Amino acid sequence: MSTPGSSALLQIRHVTGFVYDGIAESSYNEARMTPLALPRQRVIDALLTVHPKALQSTYRDYFDTIVTTFDLHEAHDRLEVLAEATVETFSENPNQPSITFGSLHVAKLVDTYAEYLAPTTRTTMSTIVLDELREHVPPRDDIHETVQAVITWVRDRVTYVRGSTLVSSTAQEVWAQRQGVCQDLTHVTIALLRSLGIPSRYVSGYLHSDADASIGEMVVGESHAWVEYFCGDWVGIDPTNGSGIGVHHVIVAKGREYGDVPPLKGIYNGGPSRSLGVVVEITRVG
Template identity: 30%
Template sequence: MKLKVFHRTHYSYSRPVVDSFNEARLQPVDNADQQRHSFILKVLPSTRLKHYLDFYLNCVHLFELPNAHAELSVEATSIVTTSNSPTLDADSATCRLADLESAAVLNQCYDFLQGSPYVDIGPGTWRMAIDIIEQETDIWQIAQRIMRYVNTEFRYEPNSTHVHSTMEEVLQLRSGVCQDFAHVMLGLCRAIKLPARYISGYLYNGPAEHLKGAQASHAWVEVYIPPHGWIGLDPTNNRIVDGHYVKIGVGRNYSDVPPVRGTYRGTQERKMTVDVLVSLLDEAATVPATHAAA
C-alpha cells in the first residue's frame, strides 16, 4: 500500500518567545516491511536542521530558533510503501511463554521488560494479566488476548487524558487515546515477562473503515515472538498491524518517541494545533483534519 503522510504541528504564542530548542521524530522508518520513498521536513521560521539516530535508532531532527518569534510551524511530508500482509495470522501457533526466559532473549529485550511512570508492571498489573490469559501458554495468543482485553475494557475518548498521563491514571479512568491503550497493553505484557515496545506512527483510515486514532499521530505495541521477531498489535482498534500502519519510531513508552518536543524562553500562554492526513497517493488532494491541544 503506497501512502502519503502529511503532519503539521503549529504553535502560536501570546507574546514572542526566544531560545527555542526542539527535536522532531517524524521520519518514517525504512526497512523490509516499509519502504520510505521520500521525506521532507519544513520548519518556519526557517532554520538549519540537523539529525542523528537515537539509542533505539529512530531518526531525530534537531533545530533551534534563538531569535524572537510568535509562531512555530513544523511540517513533515512522507511517501512510503507498506506491507499488506502481517507476519502472523490471528490463529498462528508460536512458542510458549516459558521459552522467553532464556538469557539471550532477556538480554536482547531488557529495555522492553521494564516498568516506568507510564508503564506499571507491579503485582496488581501482574494479577490482572494472569486473569486475562487464564490457561493460555502460546505467547502470540496471549498477546492477542491482552490486546482484546484493552480494546474491550477501555473507552476511546479524545481529550480524556494528556501526554503525561500514567498507566495508573488510565486504569482508574478506564478511558483514553491510543497512547494510553498502548501503555496499558505494555504494562500487562511486561508484567508476565512478555517483551513489548511502544511504536509511534500513523494509521490510514480507508473510506469504508472506521478506525480510531487516524486523525492524529497513532501508537500501538510490538511484542517479541521468536523466531519471527517484533510483531505489531493495535489495542485501540483490536487489530494486527498491516499495511494501514506507517511506522515512525520505537521506544519504551511515549516519552522516547514524541513527534515534536522542545523548550523555549518566554510566555506560557500558547496554542498548539496538529494537522494530520494519511492517504492513498491518489487521494492526496484531500484536506487534512485538524485538532487542537491546550
C-alpha cells in the same frame, strides 16, 4: 482489510507546533516525525519544513529513530513543523513462527530484552491490576493468543475517548479512569504484557483510518501509536483497533514508551506555550 502480498502507497502530511502567549526569544527543538526505512515500508520521500525558518540537522538516536534538530534565536510567536512523506507499505506474512511462552523466561532472552521488560514512567501498573490480569488472562503457551487475550481484556476495560487524557498520563491513571486515546491503550497493553514477561515496545506512526477511501482521496488520519511484542521476532498489534498491523500503518519510531519517541519536543524561553494541536492528512495514491 489487507491481503497478503498487497501494498499501499501513502502520502502523509503532518502538521504540529506550538503557539506562545506573547513571544518566544529562542527555542531548541527535536522532531521525530520521519518514517523509518524498514523491510515492511519503503520511504520514497520525506521532508520536514519548519516555520520560522531554521537550519536543520539530523541524527539517529539510541532507538534508531531519525531525529531532526533545529534551534531558533529570533523572537517568534509560533512554531510550526510540517512533515511530508511518501511511503510504500507492504503487508507481512501473517503466519509468524513463534517461540513458546515458556522460552520467554530463559535468562539469556530476559537479559537481551531487559529494556522492553522493565516498567517505565508511563508503563507502570499497580500490583493489584497485575494480579487481576493473571486471574482474567492466564498466560497460554501460544504467545499470540496470550497477547490477544490481554488486548481483549484491555479494550473491555478502557474505552477510546478523544481528549480524555494528557500526554503525560500513565498506564495506572488511564486504567483508573477507564478512558484513553491510542497512546494510553498502548501504554496499558505494554505494561500488562511486560508483567507477563513478554518484551513489548511502543510504536509511533500514522494510520490511514479509512480502508474504503478511494485512491487520491485525502483522509484526515491520525498520529497513531500501537504495540510490538516479541515472540521470536517482533510483531505489531494495534490495541486501539484490536487489529493487526497492515499496509495502512506507517511506522515512524519505536521505543520503550511515548517518552522515547515524542514527535516534537523542545525547550524555549518566553511566555507560556500551548500545543497547536496535530493535523494529519493521509492520501492513498497507489
